[in-house]
Amino acid sequence: xxxxxxxxxxxxxxxxxxxxxxxxxxxxxxxxxxxxxxxxxxxxxxxxxxxxxxxxxxxxxxxxxxxxxxxxxxxxxxxxxxxxxxxxxxxxxxxxxxxxxxxxxxxxxxxxxxxxxxxxxxxxxxxxxxxxxxxxxxxxxxxxxxxxxxxxxxxxxxxxxxxxxxxxxxxxxxxxxxxxxxxxxxxxxxxxxxxxxxxxxxxxxxxxxxxxxxxxxxxxxxxxxxxxxxxxxxxxxxxxxxxxxxxxxxxxxxxxxxxxxxxxxxxxxxxxxxxxxxxxxxxxxxxxxxxxxxxxxxxxxxxxxxxxx
Amino acid sequence: xxxxxxxxxxxxxxxxxxxxxxxxxxxxxxxxxxxxxxxxxxxxxxxxxxxxxxxxxxxxxxxxxxxxxxxxxxxxxxxxxxxxxxxxxxxxxxxxxxxxxxxxxxxxxxxxxxxxxxxxxxxxxxxxxxxxxxxxxxxxxxxxxxxxxxxxxxxxxxxxxxxxxxxxxxxxxxxxxxxxxxxxxxxxxxxxxxxxxxxxxxxxxxxxxxxxxxxxxxxxxxxxxxxxxxxxxxxxxxxxxxxxxxxxxxxxxxxxxxxxxxxxxxxxxxxxxxxxxxxxxxxxxxxxxxxxxxxxxxxxxxxxxxxxx
Numbered sequence: 001x002x003x004x005x006x007x008x009x010x011x012x013x014x015x016x017x018x019x020x021x022x023x024x025x026x027x028x029x030x031x032x033x034x035x036x037x038x039x040x041x042x043x044x045x046x047x048x049x050x051x052x053x054x055x056x057x058x059x060x061x062x063x064x065x066x067x068x069x070x071x072x073x074x075x076x077x078x079x080x081x082x083x084x085x086x087x088x089x090x091x092x093x094x095x096x097x098x099x100x101x102x103x104x105x106x107x108x109x110x111x112x113x114x115x116x117x118x119x120x121x122x123x124x125x126x127x128x129x130x131x132x133x134x135x136x137x138x139x140x141x142x143x144x145x146x147x148x149x150x151x152x153x154x155x156x157x158x159x160x161x162x163x164x165x166x167x168x169x170x171x172x173x174x175x176x177x178x179x180x181x182x183x184x185x186x187x188x189x190x191x192x193x194x195x196x197x198x199x200x201x202x203x204x205x206x207x208x209x210x211x212x213x214x215x216x217x218x219x220x221x222x223x224x225x226x227x228x229x230x231x232x233x234x235x236x237x238x239x240x241x242x243x244x245x246x247x248x249x250x251x252x253x254x255x256x257x258x259x260x261x262x263x264x265x266x267x268x269x270x271x272x273x274x275x276x277x278x279x280x281x282x283x284x285x286x287x288x289x290x291x292x293x294x295x296x297x298x299x300x301x302x303x304x305x306x307x308x309x
Numbered sequence: 310x311x312x313x314x315x316x317x318x319x320x321x322x323x324x325x326x327x328x329x330x331x332x333x334x335x336x337x338x339x340x341x342x343x344x345x346x347x348x349x350x351x352x353x354x355x356x357x358x359x360x361x362x363x364x365x366x367x368x369x370x371x372x373x374x375x376x377x378x379x380x381x382x383x384x385x386x387x388x389x390x391x392x393x394x395x396x397x398x399x400x401x402x403x404x405x406x407x408x409x410x411x412x413x414x415x416x417x418x419x420x421x422x423x424x425x426x427x428x429x430x431x432x433x434x435x436x437x438x439x440x441x442x443x444x445x446x447x448x449x450x451x452x453x454x455x456x457x458x459x460x461x462x463x464x465x466x467x468x469x470x471x472x473x474x475x476x477x478x479x480x481x482x483x484x485x486x487x488x489x490x491x492x493x494x495x496x497x498x499x500x501x502x503x504x505x506x507x508x509x510x511x512x513x514x515x516x517x518x519x520x521x522x523x524x525x526x527x528x529x530x531x532x533x534x535x536x537x538x539x540x541x542x543x544x545x546x547x548x549x550x551x552x553x554x555x556x557x558x559x560x561x562x563x564x565x566x567x568x569x570x571x572x573x574x575x576x577x578x579x580x581x582x583x584x585x586x587x588x589x590x591x592x593x594x595x596x597x598x599x600x601x602x603x604x605x606x607x608x609x610x611x612x613x614x615x616x617x618x
């Protein structure tokens with residue numbers, strides 16, 4: 001909820017559309033005339049060309065576009081049975097461009113969260129102070145992307161008032177962005193744990209194997225979140241679930257090592273190990289959650305969330 | 310994202326409004342006539358009476374209503390300068406009833422999350438198996454309330470297409486509900502930790518004091534989340550921030566005990582203690598987050614989120 005109030009209430013585009021939309025019943029005729037005079041043909045054509053250009057620029061992130069298009073086929077066409085007018089086409093293109101931009105931002109977030117955890121794991125295993133500090137400093141970039149998604153979703157809702165699947169798609173954008181933003185936070189927590197023990201390594205030799213594996217699973221999962229956003233392949237969603245099971249198994253292994261009678265490193269290292277285990281496990285939970293939201297959009301099927309808290 | 314796809318696409322109310330809204334330009338006149346014939350005066354009057362009745366029923370949760378009313382004063386009135394028509398009044402009442410219902414659900418969630426953590430702390434300190442199991446079993450109730458908020462927000466967006474502050478209010482409902490839902494999850498984690506050690510107590514004598522204090526701060530904070538939702542008092546939001554600082558201090562105290570050279574309980578109890586500390590601390594983070602969202606709606610001011618992950 002980062003959007004500045006001033007920006008919102010003084011945005012003339014939003015305000016104008018808002019008023020038009022909220023004028024029902026017998027006043028709608030005036031509004032329609034007003035809307036007509038607002039959008040002469042050349043504006044519609046230029047707008048349409050512009051959104052086509054935007055669409056082409058972002059076509060490497062086709063996932064959100066695909067859901068939008070398939071929704072179009074499933075739903076009754078906008079405005080009843082007749083052929084859509086050029087204005088409607090321009091509106092569709094605008095919405096499509098917005099959805100593509102949301103998808104593009106989410107993919108960037110997933111990539112950033114993946115890089116962050118990759119670097120954090122490396123810093124943890126090598127006790128590299130510089131990498132730790134980079135991971136911590138760059139978390140603001142992920143937060144900033146999250147805010148951009150937030151803002152874009154508001155703008156889209158205000159300008160386009162999408163319905164049915166499009167509406168769900170737009171709102172889901174916020175929820176996925178919150179999950180990925182938390183993945184970034186958890187990578188930062190791993191880096192902070194490494195930094196707290198610097199120059200000593202935070203991970204004793206007994207844990208290196210399992211932490212390395214957890215880092216690998218985390219990396220694979222974040223990669224799949226990006227892929228599932230791009231391809232909307234429901235199989236990848238299922239893979240995320242089994243990756244999450246693998247992560248849970250690794251966490252159990254980790255605890256077995258920590259709780260072994262001959263653990264020689266004392267309570268402090270045990271606590272670090274347990275918290276690190278939880279950071280990786282929750283990173284995985286958020287990845288599964290993000291994947292589920294996308295899969296739900298595609299298949300309409302939902303399942304109980306993992307223990308994300 | 311729990312809304313069933315079938316429910317959404319076959320809801321005639323939603324579909325009708327959706328089509329009307331997305332019919333711009335030269336087709337709007339037909340739609341307006343259609344909308345007019347759809348809503349004869351007696352329907353408007355009955356609808357208005359019905360929403361007034363709903364409003365009266367839920368008037369004990371006035372917070373969301375207050376923001377909505379103050380937003381009404383700040384924003385240009387719906388439909389331009391002229392007096393709003395009865396239809397517009399009915400729409401406003403509908404939106405108001407929806408917002409009140411969202412607020413009511415959120416207050417119920419906050420109360421449930423408060424009860425859950427209260428019971429979990431009690432079960433933890435008394436090693437009471439039955440209470441643990443109750444907390445764990447009742448978490449589904451909080452999840453269910455969260456889904457109700459989700460569904461209501463979608464329905465409201467689809468039916469009312471709110472703009473500006475109302476739009477932000479509706480979306481914020483989802484975000485607050487996610488924070489409170491996670492507070493419930495964290496209470497469940499505390500109960501699970503207690504259950505894992507049963508019949509032994511999970512909290513050794515050295516930690517009872519600090520855990521008791523953490524439980525008290527958590528209880529106070531969840532209570533304030535409910536209050537800030539009901540009263541929208543920004544001072545309570547500020548109090549939540551300082552409560553969160555108190556919780557962070559308690560977590561540091563807890564770690565000092567765990568890491569003391571003479572900690573006699575071994576690695577397992579130390580790990581339990583550290584994880585419990587993290588559960589309480591994150592419960593507090595989510596409470597602050599929920600409070601901030603409400604305060605932001607009232608004041609338009611935002612601040613950096615706490616380390617919620």
